[in-house]
Amino acid sequence: MEIIATRPETLTKTPFTYCPGCLHGVAHRLIAEAIQEEGLINSMCGVAPVGCSVFAYKFFNFDMAEAAHGRAPAVATGMKRARPEMHVFTYQGDGDLAAIGTAEIVHAANRGEKISVFFVNNAIYGMTGGQMAPTTLPDMKTTTSPYGRNTDDIGFPIRVCELLDTLVAPYYIERVSLLSPAEIIKAKKAVSKAIKYNKEGRGFTFIEFVSTCPTNWGVDPVKSRDWAKENMLPFFKPGLFRDKGEGV
Amino acid sequence: MAKILMKGNEAVAEAAIRAGCRLYFAYPITPQSELIEYMARMMPKVNGTFLQAESEVSAINMVYGAAGCGKRVMTSSSSPGVSLKMEGISYIAGAQLPAVIINVQRGGPGLGDIQPAQGDYFQATKGGGHGDYRLIVLAPASVQEFADMASEAFELADKYRNPVMILADGMLGQMMEPVEFKAPKTDEEIAELWKQHKDWCIQPNEDGDAKHHHEINSLEIDPLMLEKHVNKIYAKYAEIEKNEIRYEEYNISDDNEILCVAWGTASRIVKSAINELKKAGKSIGLIRPINVWPYPYEAVAKAIGPKVKQVYVFELNTGQMLDDVKIGVNGKVPVKFWGKVGGVVFTPAEIQAKLEECF
Incomplete structure (x- = not known):
């Protein structure tokens, strides 16, 4: 029997602990495959965030650090500066990266730290039970915006790719979607490019995944993707913002 | 070696570099400015990393990352800035990482003032950050002792895999006194230092099939596991209490x-x-x-x-x-x-x- 697809060595055998229909597993898989394909299993290390993917350090099969909420880009900076021979990435959610960790991500990007940041945007705090995130859409109901996000009171969602695209230093910034198989294939290409640039020491690379949270949105996985396509993609438009390697 | 007349802030920075510190992350604050400025001048000359972070919070988390790689790393600040570092210090203690933090204390609470004070004793010795942990705290009384404590702090941090604080004050930071320095560690010696942490720290995999998977972490979601972890740390603290009393x-x-x-x-x-x-x-x-x-x-x-x-x-x-x-x-x-x-x-x-x- 010929094996045509298998678990990449860059993932441990620890089963993912995510909810049914959650896309973290897909994002993990894309990153792990890209690291494997670039031959970086022995020189890669990563930083896990606080949030649903807090256990990411158990899933990636190389050295990992668990950071305090929002601090992953600072921790990754320390790791990259201490071990420039290694390749470093962070994996962060929207509460982590775009609220409590805003200073850390902006300044890591602004320094042009030679790290990759993978940012999963599902418009909600998942692990703590569905509270409003900095990326929660206008009028969207969460446990801390029970009447819907009131933009007069709390402002609008933050578009992180657009924000980072105002900085001079970042090397590569792209927003991709995980909402359909075709889009996942496109996302894989972006992830591979980020990891390749990381391998080559080109500079700061940033991928945002538009994702879902069926559990805290209170819908089934298929409907969650439809809802995200209808509501998230118009606000968080997938696309390439910056690719200095391609002169963009 | 002849004695040199130096400010405490500069003397401790020089002594840290001589002790093999090649990574320093900090944010400016009075009255420790000469320390960060000395590091900015001298670190590039020894091919070390000087990085002015966007905040004390970021600086201490950079320390966490570098310490997780087993490298000698330091940060410094003064009272209000050290309060900001307390989150990271708790994580460093929880993850059992070696790191050195210098507090050149000033008057508090709040923004306080910029004159010498000893108001951070509680914070340094009784907690400051959350959870059950201890800092090893060295309290110098002269510029010479301040400088000597840099290498002692790194040795203790490496020995016990615990953050060590040098609790100085604006007087010791600003005052000039004659200092005699220890001979600097050689590049070869410094390159070997991290290897004492080889069995747990982040490093490239050079073991072929016997691939390591090291986790730098203070999270134990299972209460019984966390209990075990904290008890293990406290067994270490009992050793420190036995071995490291100095007066x-x-x-x-x-x-x-x-x-x-x-x-x-x-x-x-x-x-x-x-x-x-x-x-x-x-x-x-x-x-x-x-x-x-x-x-x-x-x-x-x-x-x-x-x-x-x-x-x-x-x-x-x-x-x-x-x-x-x-x-x-x-x-x-x-x-x-x-x-x-x-x-x-x-x-x-x-x-x-x-x-x-x-x-």
Whole structure:
């Protein structure tokens, strides 16, 4: 029997602990495959965030650090500066990266730290039970915006790719979607490019995944993707913002 | 080597570089500015990393990342900035990482002022960050001692895989005194230092099939696992309490009628007062804790001579070490406290007057 697809060595055998229909597993898989394909299993290390993917350090099969909420880009900076021979990435959610960790991500990007940041945007705090995130859409109901996000009171969602695209230093910034198989294939290409640039020491690379949270949105996985396509993609438009390697 | 006249802030920075520190992350704050500026000038000359972080919060998390790689790494700040670092310090202790933090204390609370104070004793020795952990805390009383403590702090941090704080103050940071430095570690020696942490730290995999998977982490979601983890850390702290108690005895004798206890800058002023009163035939001893955690409780108890009728604690705060002295004295004799706050430093004459009242 010929094996045509298998678990990449860059993932441990620890089963993912995510909810049914959650896309973290897909994002993990894309990153792990890209690291494997670039031959970086022995020189890669990563930083896990606080949030649903807090256990990411158990899933990636190389050295990992668990950071305090929002601090992953600072921790990754320390790791990259201490071990420039290694390749470093962070994996962060929207509460982590775009609220409590805003200073850390902006300044890591602004320094042009030679790290990759993978940012999963599902418009909600998942692990703590569905509270409003900095990326929660206008009028969207969460446990801390029970009447819907009131933009007069709390402002609008933050578009992180657009924000980072105002900085001079970042090397590569792209927003991709995980909402359909075709889009996942496109996302894989972006992830591979980020990891390749990381391998080559080109500079700061940033991928945002538009994702879902069926559990805290209170819908089934298929409907969650439809809802995200209808509501998230118009606000968080997938696309390439910056690719200095391609002169963009 | 000849002595060099230097500010404490610069001397400790130079000593840290000589001790093999090649990574330094910090944010500017008075009165430790000369420290960050010295590092900015000197780190590039030894191919080290100097990085001015966007905040003290980021700086301490950069320290966490670099320490997780087993490398000698340091940050420094002053009181309000150290408060911001407390989150990261708790994580560093929880993840059992070696790191050195310098606090050049200033007046507080809040923004306070920028004059010397000792108001962060509680924060440094009793917690500060969340959860069950301890910092090893070294309290210098001279520029020489401040500099010497840099290498001692790195040795202790490496030995126990725990954050170590040097708790200085604006006086020691700003004051110039002659300093003699240890010979610097060679590049070859520095390159080997991290290998003592090879079995746990982040590093490239050079083991082929025996691939390691190291996790730098303070999370244990299962309460029974966290309990085990904290107990393991506390077993280590019991070792530290056994091995790392350091103090200075000054003028201790059976003739002492008063026993003073003071640390850091305050202890120097108390010494001057003791010397003056000695000329008038009054015998007063001093215990100066050099490490303020672990604390020399037994040394305080033992120093209470047969004629001692009063223990007197002097600090540049409202009496933050007083409880520790009382634990050591354990009710044997009365314990009094006098201090100055707000960055106001007492004079030898003021201490002398307070001591004379006891005779």
